[in-house]
Amino acid sequence: xxxxxxxxQYPVRVSTCNPMLAKFLIEQYGGADGELSxxxxxxxxxxxxxxxxxxxxxxxxxxxFAHLEMIATMVFKLTKDATPEQMKAAGLGxxxxxxxxxxYYENAGGVPWTATYIQAKGDPIADLYEDxxxxxxxxxxxxxxxxxxxxxxxxDSLRFLREREIIHSQRFREAVEILKDEQGKKxxx
Amino acid sequence: MFTPTxxxxxxxxxxxxxxxxxxxxxxxxxxxxxxxxxxxxxxFSPMEALRAGTLWKPFYDPYFSPYEKVKEGRS
Numbered sequence: 001x002x003x004x005x006x007x008x009q010y011p012v013r014v015s016t017c018n019p020m021l022a023k024f025l026i027e028q029y030g031g032a033d034g035e036l037s038x039x040x041x042x043x044x045x046x047x048x049x050x051x052x053x054x055x056x057x058x059x060x061x062x063x064x065f066a067h068l069e070m071i072a073t074m075v076f077k078l079t080k081d082a083t084p085e086q087m088k089a090a091g092l093g094x095x096x097x098x099x100x101x102x103x104y105y106e107n108a109g110g111v112p113w114t115a116t117y118i119q120a121k122g123d124p125i126a127d128l129y130e131d132x133x134x135x136x137x138x139x140x141x142x143x144x145x146x147x148x149x150x151x152x153x154x155x156d157s158l159r160f161l162r163e164r165e166i167i168h169s170q171r172f173r174e175a176v177e178i179l180k181d182e183q184g185k186k187x188x189x
Numbered sequence: 190m191f192t193p194t195x196x197x198x199x200x201x202x203x204x205x206x207x208x209x210x211x212x213x214x215x216x217x218x219x220x221x222x223x224x225x226x227x228x229x230x231x232x233f234s235p236m237e238a239l240r241a242g243t244l245w246k247p248f249y250d251p252y253f254s255p256y257e258k259v260k261e262g263r264s
Binding site: 010140143147149159160161162163166167169170173174177 | 216218219220224225226239240241242243248249251252253255
């Protein structure tokens with residue numbers, strides 16, 4: 001069960017009307033290494049992972065939904081008042097034809113989200129290594145979006161999200177350390 | 190000295206069609222070096238931590254675009 005708090009994890013402020021940026025940001029919404037993929041990947045893998053790290057996957061998977069909500073807010077703010085002409089000029093003409101100004105789970109190229117972006121191999125090490133890779137890829141995606149964006153307010157929120165990817169990667173790495181820890185090893189406290 | 194950004198110098202051919210990018214940089218955030226987090230790392234204050242995205246100072250690694258370093262400043 002989840003408890004919903006009706007506020008964003010970190011404030012999202014958008015200072016310029018720039019639908020083009022929304023087209024790039026949608027990569028983190030419905031892309032292979034986006035927040036939706038991350039949330040669904042972790043919350044699904046947690047059923048077949050050793051007890052010690054289930055809670056970690058639950059926590060991080062839940063936080064990814066909070067990130068998804070932030071990205072949605074950014075994309076919405078950047079496009080909500082965009083005219084069809086502006087959408088066309090931003091390369092979102094095809095999106096407008098199909099969705100008006102609605103959000104959709106697709107990547108920056110307009111490819112709809114697919115479950116093939118995520119894996120559940122059932123092998124704890126394989127799954128956690130996938131999760132670490134996903135966090136590093138999401139971190140890189142945030143960097144490339146920051147490089148293309150000149151919206152300082154938006155970049156501030158993106159920097160926060162990138163920092164969280166670093167922390168998540170760290171925690172997944174620690175989960176691997178817990179799982180590979182030798183069982184029955186003599187412990188000295 | 191530790192830096193979370195590394196650089197390399199790609200080969201530049203005399204026949205490259207575009208003006209060359211002489212230095213390429215990439216990010217190597219602190220989580221790559223930490224292993225299991227050691228106890229008693231320095232912390233941000235709660236309010237600072239909410240802004241930074243982490244409670245732990247050694248994990249804080251803000252990223253700024255190399256293309257507009259001058260305009261950005263830590264707010």
